[in-house]
Amino acid sequence: MLPILAYLMGSISSAVLIARIFDMPDPRTVGSGNPGATNILRQGNKVAAAVTLLGDIIKGIVPVVITRLISGDPMILALTAAATFLGHLYPVFFQFKGGKGVATALGVYFGLSPLMGLALVFTWLATAATFRYSSLAAILTAVISPLYAWYFLPGAPFLILTVFVALMLVWRHLGNIKRLFSGREDKINLSRKR
16 A cells, blocks of 8 residues: 555656746656756756755655655565655656656655765766766766665665666666767756746
8 A cells, every 4th residue: 555655646746736836838848858857947947946856855755754654664665665766757647757757766765764865966966066967967876876775775675676766767868878978968057047
């Protein structure tokens, strides 16, 4: 039951809701077409992007923390985390067309281990600051996440979870990977106003 509820919570699209609140175009119809914070930022609204990012992180944290309070079983925790993440990728409320899952995965990991969450944030920030590509930072952070899980979250269920999430994140970024190799990927641009 907990993983099902987690999937439903993961299915709530922060980007679509925030775009409506801020009277912005549906992020699925503009920019990259991805309902995520980066695409909201590309529309020039930093506040809406920050709120979207926070919303996606929180919806990753909440189901995991609730599950931890109810059951400490690592398998149930890992399944709840995976269900939340999959809800974001394939939301039942939005025709199963969701975002790439970076912020929700981060929230899930914060819920499982705040120290791992901080390590992932540091990795993303360091990569983004160095290369100026949000997608590259997400991909590299995803790839290294199983190593962090091995250190911060001992146990097979969590290692399997992080490998699964990492593979899904890389798969969801295949278009970005192609654009990175061809030199057509957009860099992070914080100079847009609003």
